[in-house]
Amino acid sequence: MVRFGKAISVNHVPSSSNRLAGNVKVYEGDIDSDVPNGGYVLALIMEACIRYQSSTAHIDPIHVTAHYLRTTYILPFEVHVRTLKTGKGFTNLSAELIQDGVLRVTIHAVFGVNAPSPTDKFQLTLAPPSTYARRLPLYSHPSKAVVKPMRHTWKFHHQIQWAYDPEILKKNLPDAANRTNSNTVGGGGLEWGAWFEFTDKEERITSPSLVFLVDIFLNTPSLLPKSEKPGLTTSWFPTMTLSVEFKAPIPPPSSKHAARTVGLYSLGRFMTHPQGRHDVYVEVWTAPSDVIGTGNPADGWRDNQVCLATAMQMTLTLPMEANERNAKRNTPKL
Incomplete structure (x- = not known):
């Protein structure tokens, strides 16, 4: 994989060659063969949407929901972006990723300005020192973290590194305090956390990279002990839906905030029929040091x-064989 910032590049198709009418703009590009997840595909779509909105009053992504309708392949693609509604504070967009004339992914996005508004009377936030504010969920500073091997299936592993948070992983042990029983109210689930670093010194955390990062985690089936998943072999975990909310502006690099490293936290609570369907909640945090x-x-x-x-x-x-069958019929699945 080339540097992530380059791997998500898209090009606007000039209107003279645009085959579509109305307010639709078309962007095109090629999918990098080394990036294996749905977050990367969404990053490509978001890059097109950000370019689409770049000359408007609403330049920042606020929220996006993606539906993955069909398998995405290592092929050229087009992203078709259109405005659904523009208001005083927000713009609603839809976008579609198309390959070989087939709709693969569709999204609805909300854009605005991710900063305090001078017209907002209340200026409501929850942040430290408020005791109601959510705090960083990782236990240790990156300087204390120990780098762990990346997944062998991630061909881009040489451009990134991560370090698990051992205190969070302890919560998943069979004898941990958050295991449940017949008298438990709520609880359960499995947690994971890590510091994640882009090793290229030129890399920067951006809005498109955030939607890639929210798809970097160890999910519920991977974290479960073998006793809880009898018969499960090597599997494929295709994303069906993915919703992302952009909570705060990305701070400029400083002694307080890293340029290319983040903290990741995930929580999965349910796994149900059909097809081992499971939920994943993810947070992406700033980090205090880059390496x-x-x-x-x-x-x-x-x-x-x-x-x-x-x-x-x-x-x-799903069984890995399902992905392998797709690979034989087409190019590799993301």
């Missing part, structure tokens, strides 16, 4: 970190 295993924790470093995005997705659990 995992380096840096010094400064006083108050935790309260300086900001949640950049949250996401929810519905994912299936």
Whole structure:
């Protein structure tokens, strides 16, 4: 894979060659063969939408929901973007990713300005030092983290690295305090967290990279002990729906905020029929240092970190043979 920022590049198709009428703009590009997840596909669509909105008053993505209708392949693609409604504070868009004339992914996006509005009377937020504010869910500073091997199926592993949070993983043990019984109210599920770093020094966290990052985690089937998933072999986890909310502006690189490293946290609570359907909730946070295993924790470093995005997705659990059959009939599945 080329640097992620380049792997999501799209080109506008000039109106003279645009085959569509109305307010639709078309963007085209090629899918990188090394990037295996649906978050990358959504990043391509969001890059097109951001370019589409770049000359308007509403330049920032606020929310996006994607429906993955068909398998996406390592082929050229087009993204068709149109405006559904423009209001005072927000613009609603729809976009479609098309390959070989077939609709693969469709999205609805909300754009606005991800910053305080001078017309907002209340200016309501929940942030430190409020005791109601959500805090960074990772336990240790990146300087204390230990890099772990990446998934072998991720061909782009040489351009990234991560370090699991061992305190979060302890919560998934069979004898952990958050296991449930007949007297439990709520609870359950499995958690995961890690510091994640783009190793290329030229890389930067951007809005499109956030929708890629919300699809980087260990999901419920992967975290379950073998006793809870009898008969499960090597599997494929295709995304059916993915919704992302962009919570805060991305801070410029500084001594408080890294340029190319983030904190990731995920939680899965349910796994049900049909087809091992499971939910995943994800948060992406700023990080206080760029290189995992380096840096010094400064006083108050935790309260300086900001949640950049949250996401929810519905994912299936399918035998790997299903993906392999697709690969034989077509190019490899993302």
